[in-house]
Amino acid sequence: MINVDIDLSIIIPTYNNIELLKKCLDSIFKQNLNSIEIIIINDGSIDGTDQYFSNNITTNHNIKYYKQQNKGVSSARNLGLDNANGEYVLFVDADDLLYDEKLSSYVAYAKSNKADVVISDYLVKFYDKEFQVRPERINIPSLLIENSIxxxxxxxxxxxxxxxxxIEENRFDIKLKYMEDQLFWVYLLLNEPVIKYFDGFVYIYNQFSKSGCQLISYxxxxxxxxxxxxxxxxLADTTDIYSLKIFTNRCLITTLLYSDYSIANLCFNKKYIDSKIEKRILNKVLILSYLNDKEYITYVVKCFFLFSSKIKFLVKNFLKGDCK
Known part of the structure; x- marks a missing residue:
């Protein structure tokens, strides 16, 4: 094989997501970056993914295709990292998209600034709504850890x-089924990377195509x-107690909301929310209020009950009172 310098490795784990993966790949093929490799890891799909790539892999030499038994996204990403050759790595979800012709300038910006990590703006699609997110420009790793947690x-x-x-030898914790991104990110930040921000929207996050978001279980x-x-x-030895306390509280908030997964499933699937469900949601908010974190409660409500103006109105009125 000819040794060609590769600017970017895109790592895409996939599990029973072939139709959305095709759209994802189409958005990548529209990019104006040639020195790229697209690493697909089939994590035990049974939806025709293997057959599709068996028939099409020879038509695009930028694609590297691997398959394994279903071991989870952490294992799949680790396999991708083990086989990546690019100077930079971008992790992409199989059901998301990239903006047209942004990768070339994204990578060029990273290289010209000698960055270890470049954070971009992104678009969140949430059912029939969408909103743009422009992260706060903070370059100090310790502050980013605090903001993250x-x-x-x-x-x-x-x-x-x-x-x-x-990244070196850092890998995803295969024991974790959720929030593996956050732990990996914390490890990266503890190594104090040179961080830059790219002024432009690169990624389109389809939040409610995520199976993990649609079905909340115990x-x-x-x-x-x-x-x-x-x-x-x-983080126990490196982060101040106050930040860890906030993080612990916010873990509790998220868990409390998710623990009543019948509420979450009703809301996520946009079904009718009757007065009983409203009371249960407000009871959750009542419990959350004792944690004295209105900012995060409002954020959670915005994210998870975005389509329900009635729920937002009820919670907004409830939060007018002082939290204990």
């Missing part, structure tokens, strides 16, 4: 271009708590 910065990796040599709550505890353990 306080919920002020999204810890997902898909809007972060990462220098592969900086198991997902347990797994999330496992991740929370792991992050607290990692």
């Amino acid at each position: 306080q919920g002020k910065l999204h810890s997902a990796l898909w809007n972060k271009l990462i220098k592969r040599s900086f 198991n997902s709550v347990v797994e999330s708590n496992k991740a929370y505890n792991r992050i607290i353990e990692v």
